[in-house]
Amino acid sequence: MRILCLHGYGTSGDIMKLQLDAFIRQADASYEFVFLGGEFECPKAKGIGNLYDGPTFCFMESVRPHDVRNALDYLEHFVVEEGPFDGLIGFSQGASLALTYLLQHATDTSSGGDSDAHNNAFALKWAVFLSAIPAFSADASFNADLYRNLTDHDRALLEDFPYNNADIDFEAFSGQPRRAIAFQSFATMFDGCLSAEVVDQDYDHGFDPLKHNYCGADRSVPRIMHPELLPADVRIRIPTVHVTGVKDERDLIASSRLMERVCEPKLVQSLTHSGGHDVPRTMKDSRALVKAVDYAIRQSVHDLQ
Structure with a gap:
């Protein structure tokens, strides 16, 4: 064995x-x-x-x-x-x-x-x-639709993400509920990692390019493999x-x-x-x-x- x-x-x-x-x-x-x-x-x-x-x-x-x-x-x-x-x-x-x-x-x-x-x-x-x-x-194409065509309101919700997640109303995201699931499940994981000091505050969480709407940002965002997204x-x-x-x-x-x-x-x-x-x-x-x-x-x- x-x-x-x-x-x-x-x-x-x-x-x-x-x-x-x-x-x-x-x-x-x-x-x-x-x-x-x-x-x-x-x-x-x-x-x-x-x-x-x-x-x-x-x-x-x-x-x-x-x-x-x-x-x-x-x-x-x-x-x-x-x-x-x-x-x-x-x-x-x-x-x-x-x-x-x-x-x-x-x-x-x-x-x-x-x-x-x-x-x-x-x-x-x-x-x-x-x-x-x-x-x-x-796979950068996995659930790519969840990270595209974000509204100004979505980006406002993401201003501090994935920090201060208790203040974010994830249900207020536009589009299908799957979008809220993707962001909220990442937030839960990241909050836990910070609290347990698995990573520090400077860890590359990968979402800054998306918040600032950089070209191609949707392809570099972490894709959590949540059971409801598979x-x-x-x-x-x-x-x-x-x-x-x-x-x-x-x-x-x-x-x-x-x-x-x-x-x-x-x-x-x-x-x-x-x-x-x-x-x-x-x-x-x-x-x-x-x-x-x-x-x-x-x-x-x-x-x-």
Whole structure:
């Protein structure tokens, strides 16, 4: 059993290995855990402090489509070269990338086309998402209509976006309700990330060009893959485990739970651990995660029979 692990923003593969130590020690000894490090060096995440002296990384410097595309290419290349993998564990930004990767595969399958990376190496049978940030599309045309033809009133609503979101009346946006869903779900995620100090105030959120109506701005705006903004047949159809910390920011918990809805309901397990925006650390929490993963593996074997 080979398991690919994707770390969070401002950490590294080595750090994630330490974070998952209690889980790894209780998991089946035959499991091989492979840790992929992010491509870009970035500041340390909150809580790392002096515990780790090495460089820290991220997979994406922003969630704009071109940065997500770059991260997908980076991941797909690794899977082709080092795979196949049976399972996938992602934490925070790593979970976001994992969700995007799996949803891209679902999109390819739905449209009748597959990339070479998926044809050659897509063997994942189950996935675990720890404190997941939502998935973002790498396709600049995904729901592009939601970011075009904004009215002056829409731009006025976006003046401080995605800051001071409590003051924004999202239902007042013009057009279909889908537009409000796109902006409000991003706001919820971003509020949580700021509160938990996952990112800082200077993070490239990607919406300034849209607010100022720059040419082509609609193509660079982050595309959140909200379940109500995806085609109904685009869903992750392998067993999944979704884990949040009871002490995590409320908005981040909501964003993580939202991602359960992009997965096949009958194959979803939800788990809560005693910590915050973190992986399960205690022996009790780790045992619960091992149990959930074991069940997901059994589900995947049953589905293949």
